[in-house]
Amino acid sequence: MTVLSGAAATDVGRVRQINEDRYLVGEGLYAVADGVGGHQAGEVAAQASVEALARHFTERTTEALVEAVREASRAVWRLAQENSERRGMGTTLTVLALVEQEGEELLAIANVGDSRAYLFQRGDLVQVTEDHSLVEELVREGQLTPEEAQVHPQRSIITRALGMEPEIEVDAWTLTPYAGDRIVLCSDGLTNEVTTEKIAAVLRQLTDPQEAARELVRQARTHGGNDNITVVIVDVVDDGGKAEQASEALAAEEAAEEAADHAADHAADHAADHAADHAADHADRDETVSVSRRPQPDPTPTPATATATATATRTRPAATATAPPAGGPERPRRLTWRVVLFLTCVVGVLGVVAASVAWYARSAYYVGVDGDQVAIFRGRPGGFLWFEPTLVDRKELSIADILPAQADELRVGKEEPSKADADRYVNNLRQEAAERRAATTTTLPPTTTTTVGGPATTVARLSPP
Ligand code: MG
Numbered sequence: 037m038t039v040l041s042g043a044a045a046t047d048v049g050r051v052r053q054i055n056e057d058r059y060l061v062g063e064g065l066y067a068v069a070d071g072v073g074g075h076q077a078g079e080v081a082a083q084a085s086v087e088a089l090a091r092h093f094t095e096r097t098t099e100a101l102v103e104a105v106r107e108a109s110r111a112v113w114r115l116a117q118e119n120s121e122r123r124g125m126g127t128t129l130t131v132l133a134l135v136e137q138e139g140e141e142l143l144a145i146a147n148v149g150d151s152r153a154y155l156f157q158r159g160d161l162v163q164v165t166e167d168h169s170l171v172e173e174l175v176r177e178g179q180l181t182p183e184e185a186q187v188h189p190q191r192s193i194i195t196r197a198l199g200m201e202p203e204i205e206v207d208a209w210t211l212t213p214y215a216g217d218r219i220v221l222c223s224d225g226l227t228n229e230v231t232t233e234k235i236a237a238v239l240r241q242l243t244d245p246q247e248a249a250r251e252l253v254r255q256a257r258t259h260g261g262n263d264n265i266t267v268v269i270v271d272v273v274d275d276g277g278k279a280e281q282a283s284e285a286l287a288a289e290e291a292a293e294e295a296a297d298h299a300a301d302h303a304a305d306h307a308a309d310h311a312a313d314h315a316a317d318h319a320d321r322d323e324t325v326s327v328s329r330r331p332q333p334d335p336t337p338t339p340a341t342a343t344a345t346a347t348a349t350r351t352r353p354a355a356t357a358t359a360p361p362a363g364g365p366e367r368p369r370r371l372t373w374r375v376v377l378f379l380t381c382v383v384g385v386l387g388v389v390a391a392s393v394a395w396y397a398r399s400a401y402y403v404g405v406d407g408d409q410v411a412i413f414r415g416r417p418g419g420f421l422w423f424e425p426t427l428v429d430r431k432e433l434s435i436a437d438i439l440p441a442q443a444d445e446l447r448v449g450k451e452e453p454s455k456a457d458a459d460r461y462v463n464n465l466r467q468e469a470a471e472r473r474a475a476t477t478t479t480l481p482p483t484t485t486t487t488v489g490g491p492a493t494t495v496a497r498l499s500p501p
Contacts, residue, residue, distance in 0.1 A: 038134060038141040038213050039274035042066050043246035045253040049225055050261030057223045057266035058082035058127075064134035065093055066268050068151045070223040072197065073116075073125030081112045081127040085198050088112070089131060096135045098144040102206045105129055105146045105198070112199025126197035130165060130221050132270055135210070141276065143211040143219065148204055150194050151266075152227055154235070155211060156218040161236035164209055164219075168196035192224065192263075214279045217272040218245070222252070225265035229256040245269040397423035401458040402449040408435050410446060410465065412458045417449025428455065431462050437469040 048055040056071040056078035069085045071078030088111035093104035108129060116122045128149025135144040145153045147165040150172070155162050166172065170193040171185040185191060198204060211217075218239055226235070235252060242248040249267040256265040397420040404413050404425075410433040415425030435443050442465065452458040 037276045040270050041273045042270040043249050044268045045249035046266040047253045049264050052264055055264045057264040058086050059266050059268050060086040066270050067131040068221040068223055068266050068268055069127045069129045070151050071127040075121045077122040077125035081125040081199050084112050084115055085127045085129050098135050098208055098210055101133045101144045101146050102208050105206045109198035109204045113202050116199050126199040129198050132219050143213050145209045147207045149197050151223045154220040156239045161232055169194050213272040213275050215272055215275040219270040221268040223266040225263035226256045226267055229259040245271050401455050402451045403458050403461050404449045405435055405446050406430050433466050438465050
């Protein structure tokens with residue numbers, strides 16, 4: 037069962053003497069009326085319209101709501117005809133009602149004039165109604181931009197109102213109520229002063245409908261208050277499990293999509309890749325349509341009594357399509373052929389990187405020291421990442437046989453591009469060591485022995501080569 041909670045706030049504003057706006061917060065019936073006409077006639081028209089609406093809305097259907105609005109218009113028309121001072125009086129009327137259609141509870145919105153109904157859902161504010169005003173018609177015809185309309189001097193001229201003529205056209209929409217949705221009904225005293233973004237900000241901030249309605253009226257006053265301001269906020273407190281059902285339906289739909297994807301994968305394995313692309317693109321398009329929140333044409337017939345009734349339904353909330361409910365189980369991601377291809381590429385790239393690192397670490401040789409012997413190692417001196425150098429060849433050359441500077445270099449590691457180059461380098465060291473030994477033994481000069489009252493001291497002095 038759908039449960040609604042409504043609250044209202046109204047204010048004369050800072051310029052007008054009389055508040056000619058009226059509102060209705062009833063059992064499943066909410067309305068805003070903005071009266072027009074001199075000599076307090078606007079006040080009378082607005083009051084008469086909401087009273088007649090409440091009286092005539094007895095059967096909870098969209099068609100009955102439209103008819104009740106038309107009855108309200110006739111009531112205002114009759115009042116205007118009875119008193120010459122009230123000729124030409126009229127009123128806007130924007131109504132929200134809880135109705136039933138084929139056993140399902142829906143929200144019906146009916147509108148005449150330039151008061152508005154907005155739907156606030158998951159933080160977004162969308163205008164449901166279309167203004168019957170001169171500037172909005174010019175906007176629809178492309179002769180004015182919405183920004184120009186906002187400040188146009190003739191923006192308060194309305195092209196359709198209750199009571200102006202005996203019979204009027206009524207626009208109507210139906211929405212599926214989801215818990216957390218808010219409907220805002222308001223007179224132009226709000227929308228001429230406060231931007232849609234600021235209205236949305238208040239609705240996000242203040243969850244209590246009464247507080248939110250008061251705050252919106254306060255902001256309209258602060259921004260000028262040039263007209264009467266009226267705001268009705270209706271919260272969908274309970275939707276009778278509709279959001280849950282929508283989620284289940286969505287899950288079923290996605291399961292079907294998944295099955296379709298698997299079929300596409302199968303086809304891709306056996307046929308050309310572009311076939312799978314086509315199937316995936318198609319699935320993507322389906323998803324886009326399913327999350328669309330734009331009103332869709334209502335398949336229900338237009339009420340015979342309304343001469344021009346625009347009806348629309350809303351698809352299930354985008355929220356259930358784009359994110360799981362807070363705390364709810366998250367659906368596992370699908371493993372499609374695209375995911376597999378992506379993972380294969382990632383693994384491939386990682387493999388190439390690892391192979392390059394290994395090649396760099398193991399491709400080189402260096403001449404180093406193993407104990408006190410000169411040796412050849414494979415790898416980088418000191419190792420690279422997790423690749424430690426390995427001993428390849430221990431040479432018959434002691435570190436003591438080579439020059440200190442060369443020994444120091446070998447302790448650090450003397451890199452060579454190949455094993456052959458390393459061998460050549462060690463051979464050179466060995467040869468130099470041999471030459472030095474030969475020089476030492478062949479160029480020793482005759483020793484001079486001096487005895488100074490003690491043991492003989494032998495001084496060997498190397499002569500320059
Ligand atoms: Mg107004």
